Amino acid sequence: MSRNFFCKNIPKGWQLIELGEFVTELSERNSDKDGNGTPVLSVTNKPGFAISEDFFDRKVFSKDLSNYKVIYKGQFAYNPSRVNVGSIARLKESNKGLLSPMYVIFETKTGLNPEYLDYWILSKRFRNLVNASTQGTVRDSLNFSALGEFPFLLPPQPEQRKIISILSLIDLGIDKTQSIIDQTQLLKKGLMQELFTRGIPGRHKKFKKTEIGKIPEEWELVKLGEECAVTKLAGFEFTKFFKYKKDGEIIALRALNIKGDELDLENIHTIDRSISDALPRSKLYEGDVVLTYIGANIGDALRIPKSNKYHLAPNIAKITPTEEFRSWFLLRVLQSDIVQRQIRLLTAITATPSLTMTQIRTIKVSKPSPTEQEKITHIASL
Numbered sequence: 001m002s003r004n005f006f007c008k009n010i011p012k013g014w015q016l017i018e019l020g021e022f023v024t025e026l027s028e029r030n031s032d033k034d035g036n037g038t039p040v041l042s043v044t045n046k047p048g049f050a051i052s053e054d055f056f057d058r059k060v061f062s063k064d065l066s067n068y069k070v071i072y073k074g075q076f077a078y079n080p081s082r083v084n085v086g087s088i089a090r091l092k093e094s095n096k097g098l099l100s101p102m103y104v105i106f107e108t109k110t111g112l113n114p115e116y117l118d119y120w121i122l123s124k125r126f127r128n129l130v131n132a133s134t135q136g137t138v139r140d141s142l143n144f145s146a147l148g149e150f151p152f153l154l155p156p157q158p159e160q161r162k163i164i165s166i167l168s169l170i171d172l173g174i175d176k177t178q179s180i181i182d183q184t185q186l187l188k189k190g191l192m193q194e195l196f197t198r199g200i201p202g203r204h205k206k207f208k209k210t211e212i213g214k215i216p217e218e219w220e221l222v223k224l225g226e227e228c229a230v231t232k233l234a235g236f237e238f239t240k241f242f243k244y245k246k247d248g249e250i251i252a253l254r255a256l257n258i259k260g261d262e263l264d265l266e267n268i269h270t271i272d273r274s275i276s277d278a279l280p281r282s283k284l285y286e287g288d289v290v291l292t293y294i295g296a297n298i299g300d301a302l303r304i305p306k307s308n309k310y311h312l313a314p315n316i317a318k319i320t321p322t323e324e325f326r327s328w329f330l331l332r333v334l335q336s337d338i339v340q341r342q343i344r345l346l347t348a349i350t351a352t353p354s355l356t357m358t359q360i361r362t363i364k365v366s367k368p369s370p371t372e373q374e375k376i377t378h379i380a381s382l
Contacts, residue, residue, distance in 0.1 A: 126150075199372060248275075253311065258301070290319070342363050
């Protein structure tokens with residue numbers, strides 16, 4: 001990759017190098033078939049390193065661990081097929097772990113502080129380099145040789161330590177604020193779990209066991225496909241009919257537009273109303289719920305607020321509930337850990353996380369009465 005990627009003004013004492021000059025790939029293999037108690041880890045795009053069974057709620061790795069790679073505290077690892085969505089991290093919590101043979105493991109050489117590299121990996125510049133290197137490659141994969149060609153500005157070690165110190169202080173302030181937010185979210189998450197499995201506190205006395213936990217005897221456990229119409233924009237519809245334009249009347253919703261409970265319309269594509277009207281199956285109406293089914297933000301869900309303004313674009317699914325399944329309740333259920341856990345399980349073995357419409361239809365949810373759905377939705381929205 002060209003070093004012109006960087007600005008021309010380099011601080012005094014800094015060096016413009018290729019990253020490969022200061023990192024080394026490692027490939028130590030585990031010798032025990034069962035791992036001898038060493039945890040099998042996964043590198044995720046959110047918590048970083050995680051114990052595989054805890055993250056996926058089941059064992060997704062091989063029974064024979066004799067060919068798994070060994071990683072030690074302070075070393076880095078990434079999934080070559082998922083580094084473009086952030087699956088790269090430095091091992092900090094565990095002293096040792098095992099990783100699937102598909103992972104790339106590396107460490108820094110003398111002269112490059114691993115903490116400094118850790119912060120650089122979080123930067124927009126690193127993400128841009130990854131995207132530039134993986135575009136057009138098979139499955140957007142990044143091997144170690146390509147990583148080693150990344151242009152890298154290397155400060156002198158005293159400056160590296162100063163930068164680390166400053167960023168650590170910022171992290172400390174963020175962590176304290178985030179801790180309060182996390183505790184609040186944890187309480188709300190627990191309440192949501194309780195509401196969607198056991199109902200309004202004190203309302204139900206008898207419960208039955210189901211695949212998602214105990215639910216009131218009066219409730220049903222249903223698959224999404226039994227209570228909702230699930231569809232997407234077909235490939236031939238997109239190639240044959242879709243024509244984006246700057247001043248179209250209808251917004252073609254993409255995955256990047258679905259963030260939280262509100263639409264993010266900073267970056268939009270539009271189409272003519274005539275195109276939307278010609279494709280009624282993928283047209284969006286008030287009360288429809290959309291779900292991203294591929295990519296880093298898979299599982300994000302949002303309720304459409306207005307009819308005749310939006311249309312499906314690729315990578316999001318349209319879920320239309322029946323009259324007995326309230327759309328606001330459906331949204332909160334899709335956002336709950338009950339459904340998000342199922343999504344993680346369904347996508348655990350794929351290099352690029354993705355869901356088929358059939359898989360979405362098999363997702364299991366609880367179904368209270370319409371009246372209780374409305375009450376639960378009100379409580380969950382507080």
